[in-house]
Amino acid sequence: MSTQATHTIRLRGPWKLQALARTVLLADGTTEHGPGILPPSCTVQVPADWSASLGADFCGQALYSRRFGCPTGLQPGDQVSLVVEKVDALAQVAINNSSLGTMRITDGTRSWPIKHLLQPRNLLELIIEQPSLTKTSAPLPRPGREAKAGGLIGEVKLVILPG
Numbered sequence: 424m425s426t427q428a429t430h431t432i433r434l435r436g437p438w439k440l441q442a443l444a445r446t447v448l449l450a451d452g453t454t455e456h457g458p459g460i461l462p463p464s465c466t467v468q469v470p471a472d473w474s475a476s477l478g479a480d481f482c483g484q485a486l487y488s489r490r491f492g493c494p495t496g497l498q499p500g501d502q503v504s505l506v507v508e509k510v511d512a513l514a515q516v517a518i519n520n521s522s523l524g525t526m527r528i529t530d531g532t533r534s535w536p537i538k539h540l541l542q543p544r545n546l547l548e549l550i551i552e553q554p555s556l557t558k559t560s561a562p563l564p565r566p567g568r569e570a571k572a573g574g575l576i577g578e579v580k581l582v583i584l585p586g
Contacts, residue, residue: 429583430494434491437467439464439488439489440465440485443484444457444484450559471576478572485574486550493541503583504537504581506578509576510575513528516535529566
């Protein structure tokens, strides 16, 4: 970028949302797939939980995916980070099939350097899981969201810092 100001690109939509599985949280903290028909895929804007698209009662794994172009005007010293503000409840984050890491609702905002992974066209994927809970499930803290649907509930953005 030619200026010294931080540049932010918000990735609000459209996102493709696809239910992958209904899941249940077990006592050991792992999840297992449960029975049930999955809601159909759809297109959504974020941030928002999945209540309007997959249903308020959907508990499981869902894939949020979005394509975007490489930001133009990048200079060799510029830094590009992917910032995810909040998910409910657990997420695996990847760009162009390269895993960036995981996050939980209690982590707050997470950031990953991605300049080395950028291509002319990019695929960002977040597998978000909000499993159903039973009396024997491990604890899954969701402060203030206990009775709400899961999803990508914070902003997702690219932050470019000039070199």
